[in-house]
Amino acid sequence: MRIHIIVILLFCTAQFIQSQEQDGVVSLALPVRNSLTFNQYVNNPTFSFVRQQHKYISLYNTREWVQFEDAPLTYLASYSGRFRENIGVGLGVFQQNYGVLTTFG
Structure with missing residues (x-):
């Protein structure tokens, strides 16, 4: 024992x-209001298939504190939809810049 x-x-x-x-990686933060409308698969991957008859391509860009040098910057491009019936x-592909830290995924 x-x-x-x-x-x-x-x-x-x-x-x-x-x-x-400490690995210097900043997590991706998406606003919920955009995720529920345009990027549903981020919340649950089955949303790419369930009740979705159309294909969606969305682009997302956020620039914070634009008056400062090396301000936070986020890009996200995503695709969601069906290829066949089943x-x-x-x-999604993103890049996030926080000063000297850059995260890509």
């Missing part, structure tokens, strides 16, 4: 140590 407790404590400690690393796809 004692060995089980030690293994659990070591596992929890290893997770805590790993979570403290095949649907949702795809």
Whole structure:
């Protein structure tokens, strides 16, 4: 029993140590009002297929604090729709710039 407790404590400690690393990546933040209308697959991938008869292409751009140099900037291009009767796809590509940090995905 004692060995089980030690293994659990070591596992929890290893997770805590790993979570403290700083990798310099900024997460993508999309406003909910746009996601529910134009990028439904971001909330749930099945929205690319369920109750969607048309194909959608959307572009999203956000520029914050434009009067400052190296201000936050976000680009998102996405596609959502059906290819055939039983095949649907949702795809998004984004780039986010925060000063010297750039995230692409």
